[in-house]
Amino acid sequence: MADIPTAAISRLVTYLRILEQLEAQDISRTSSTDLAERAGVTAFQVRKDLAYFGRFGTRGMGYTVAILKRELVRVLGLNQTWNVVIIGTGRLGQAIANYPGASDYQFQYVALFDVNPAVIGQQIRGLTVQHMNDLRSFVEVNRVDMGFLAVPPDHAQDAAQSLVDAGVRGILNFAPVVIQPRTLERAGQHELSDEWRNVIVENVDFLAGMKRLAFYILNPHLKDAPNSEDQE
Amino acid sequence: MADIPTAAISRLVTYLRILEQLEAQDISRTSSTDLAERAGVTAFQVRKDLAYFGRFGTRGMGYTVAILKRELVRVLGLNQTWNVVIIGTGRLGQAIANYPGASDYQFQYVALFDVNPAVIGQQIRGLTVQHMNDLRSFVEVNRVDMGFLAVPPDHAQDAAQSLVDAGVRGILNFAPVVIQPRTLERAGQHELSDEWRNVIVENVDFLAGMKRLAFYILNPHLKDAPNSEDQE
Structure with missing residues (x-):
């Protein structure tokens, strides 16, 4: 785990929040495409971020919301006091x-x-x-x-x-x-x-x-490539 | 400016904050090495982030705090209401x-x-x-x-x-x-x-x-490579 970008950790936190919202809506299955759309990143990015920490889904089958949520909780250390x-x-x-x-x-x-x-x-x-x-x-x-x-x-x-x-x-x-x-x-x-x-x-x-928001209001086209640093 | 990573914008905001603190301490000159140390990134990263927006220093001479600050204010759109x-x-x-x-x-x-x-x-x-x-x-x-x-x-x-x-x-x-x-x-x-x-x-x-903090308390070695995604 020596070279996980800090931005990936921030995105894991976002994925976890999305999984909580899906669970609150009684949605039990998701996919990298679905998570990506909700998080504003690419599906490739989602799979890459999750792959740092293990294999959480079945190829072509997507993810069980409850299981992926539990795994992210564990990765982030949120299962302890x-x-x-x-x-x-x-x-x-x-x-x-x-x-x-x-x-x-x-x-x-x-x-x-x-x-x-x-x-x-x-x-x-x-x-x-x-x-x-x-x-x-x-x-x-x-x-x-x-x-x-x-x-x-x-x-x-x-x-x-x-x-x-x-x-x-x-x-x-x-x-x-x-x-x-x-x-x-x-x-x-x-x-x-x-x-x-x-x-x-x-x-x-x-x-x-506030400052990031000011920048992106002035440069909205730069917001089109979310987290482009990870997509080379 | 089509592929500036969002993380670079967050770092510009940090550099601006550091420049404000230097100015408050009556420090009028800085360098990419100095900014990097204070921001917890590499000097290469600082130069790369600034280079997206122009040339702000003189090679080998570092930066004038007031000028670099004014330029970052302009880049971020903070010179307008x-x-x-x-x-x-x-x-x-x-x-x-x-x-x-x-x-x-x-x-x-x-x-x-x-x-x-x-x-x-x-x-x-x-x-x-x-x-x-x-x-x-x-x-x-x-x-x-x-x-x-x-x-x-x-x-x-x-x-x-x-x-x-x-x-x-x-x-x-x-x-x-x-x-x-x-x-x-x-x-x-x-x-x-x-x-x-x-x-x-x-x-x-x-x-x-809070969640990022929990992760990094459990994995402090991952914090040693700040923003590693940009340093390949």
Whole structure:
């Protein structure tokens, strides 16, 4: 699995969402052509993306929705529990905490943190908002797999460092900032400082979506070849 | 510009964000190596992505931050005004309306719509929440370039159709649903119905980010080759 493009992982997530919608409509069979049409890619792309992870269908017979869904859930690691803390409980943090479907697939919010004295101690979705100073001691005694960053842009880098210092290895960053891992210079080379090794940062960026949309409204013909990088 | 991968557009947005951060730190020069390190891609990738749109640096001399930033702003269409309506004014819609930086680059919220009688007529960021039934007449007399979908999942498809029926050509979908364009069967072929031609849908999906993060926490070695599809 050494050279799976990141775009393929994003597409797997899309295929899974489509399979859920098919299941909700009581549709039990699908095909690479059908998935491709719904996802806006080619059938070749669908087959190639799935082939990274195994053989899920019978040649010429398509896929059983329930089986393919179960397999994608397993590939993506969604059949296990993920404990999540949310950093920042303003409108954005609250929208995340209340986002429909966030509690599907065993993502569990286990704690909320903020620095604003006015909100520390308040209850949101049954969780008490704690002070950021208590993050480290919380992580010491509770399993935390992911931290969701929902803080203002100028606090995002520091909050990310606090998560990583506390030992959290996965960050979903909602702030419009590119998080910079801490690097050290060793023998003239930049390398990641120890605590950032194996840290994964994924971004959910409202503004990036707005900018991509602006580009494609101006250049709609470029949207005709979805994911063309994989179709040579 | 016929075969620019969609992933390249996403990376341009990242480079622009990095240039903004460099400018905020009063750093006036950068290089493909520097941009690559900050974006987590290779320097070759940076040069290749930029080369789709022109020559922005001097060979061996790197880039002037202000100039490269101005050029990316132009390429992405962010030097013009974009009028935006938000559909759905729950926690998510409000988080979007108040997201820091959303009013940079001339994205302007011009109206908010909802179907909940309890919120119609309320003020959010100086805008009065209007009923969805009034969307069409609003779009007839006001320029609307984009609609942001922040409605519950089961209403997303209908709300998207309402936007497209009203003539809005760009949709940024925040709901965890894959929006399906309406298709017609003509001479045995599926094709887009007229109103969906030239409609662009981009997704900002919280849950997709969570799922990608789960995958990469389980498979961190796959994260070592960022955007490997473009590096053959």
